[in-house]
Amino acid sequence: MDIRQLKYFVTLADEKTYTRAASMLHISQPSLSAAIKKLEQEVGLILIDRSSRVLRITKEGQMLYQEAKKLLQHYEHVSFEMDRLKQQGPLELSIGLIESSMFFVPDILTRFKQEYQDARVSLLETLSLVDVKKALNNFDIHLAITNQYIHEEDIATIPIYEENLVALIPSGHNLSQQDSLNIHDLEGEDFIVCKEGFQTRQDILNAFSKSGVKPNIQFEIERFETGCSLVEDGLGITVVPENYVRYSKQANCAIKKIDGVNISRIVYLTYDKNRYLPPIVMRFIKLVKEFFA
Known part of the structure; x- marks a missing residue:
């Protein structure tokens, strides 16, 4: 099994016909067919389901396809890097x-x-x-x-590094006047949090869950910048990394540590x-x- 064979197989799987794949590879269809059969012999597995008129890749072929595609991308990248280094x-x-x-x-x-x-x-x-x-x-x-x-x-x-997460409170909000907060103070407040797929969301919701508090989520965001803008406009409270607050220097918000709970991220x-x-x-x-x- 070599790079050429893998390239042939991946191209065939992508193009779904021997005609198009052979054209893409600038070889004849018989040569492509022979190369695929040789690859199957070498790996000892059936990669192409030949029982149907429509070209289908077997489960074993799908596994090889996924790994071969990554290998070809890596090979091309290394080749490019070597040429560029020269x-x-x-x-x-x-x-x-x-x-x-x-x-x-x-x-x-x-x-x-x-x-x-x-x-x-x-x-x-x-x-x-x-x-x-x-x-x-x-x-x-x-x-x-x-x-x-x-x-x-x-x-x-x-x-x-590990960093604490802090609450960002709209200026003038009653919680902004408190010296300290605990997570129960945020219960029922309009809450702004990252959308699904973001680890910070999971870190925050885990802290709420452990404290038996269900956040009143009103806005889901991708960027802390958006969340901070919503807080500045008085639309809710959010929890953000302490280092982000220091860097962004939010002027119209109160920054409060949340006592009594380990709310942080790595x-x-x-x-x-x-x-x-x-x-x-x-x-x-x-x-x-x-x-x-």
Whole structure:
């Protein structure tokens, strides 16, 4: 089994006919058919269901297809990286970020740019678990700084810091005058929270559930910035990372710690362990670890 055979099989599965696949591959149909049969012989499995006039991939073929597609993407990426390294060296870095990471990322990038003045850095906002996985799997980013823990063997998920979550109260709200809050004070209040698929939502709702409090959710958001704007307009209360509040400097809100409950989140550094990462990327990873050492 080699790269050429896998490319043939993936193309056939994508195009769903030997005619189109052979045309895409610039080979004859008999050559493609022979290559697929040889691949089946080598793996010892039936990959194509030939009992129907319509081309169908078997369950075993579907498994091979999924893994082969990832392998081909990785192969193409490594080939591209090697060609680029020969031409200009490892001068690109792509990072996926959550909003609150901006309280420390500029400091690390300042140090990084002192060492790699000509490096081009791309910053991509990756907020939900789907965003992070997609960006890593598609090679859109080299690494992500995220509060999503990814339970996948191929992904390294390294905790770098834990941060408290704080309540953001509209200016003039009766709770804004209290010296301290507990989670029961938020019961019945119009509540703003991240939508499904965001780890911060789960962290917040878990804290409510453990305290026996059911939040009165009125708004679901993707970005903390949106939630903060809604709070400033008096539309409800939200809970956000303390570091985000410090960075964004909300002027028309009261910031209150929530006593009596462990309401926090962990932020991770994640990357694909099986992907080739240029030295410039490994250096950035080391700088992040050193920053929080």
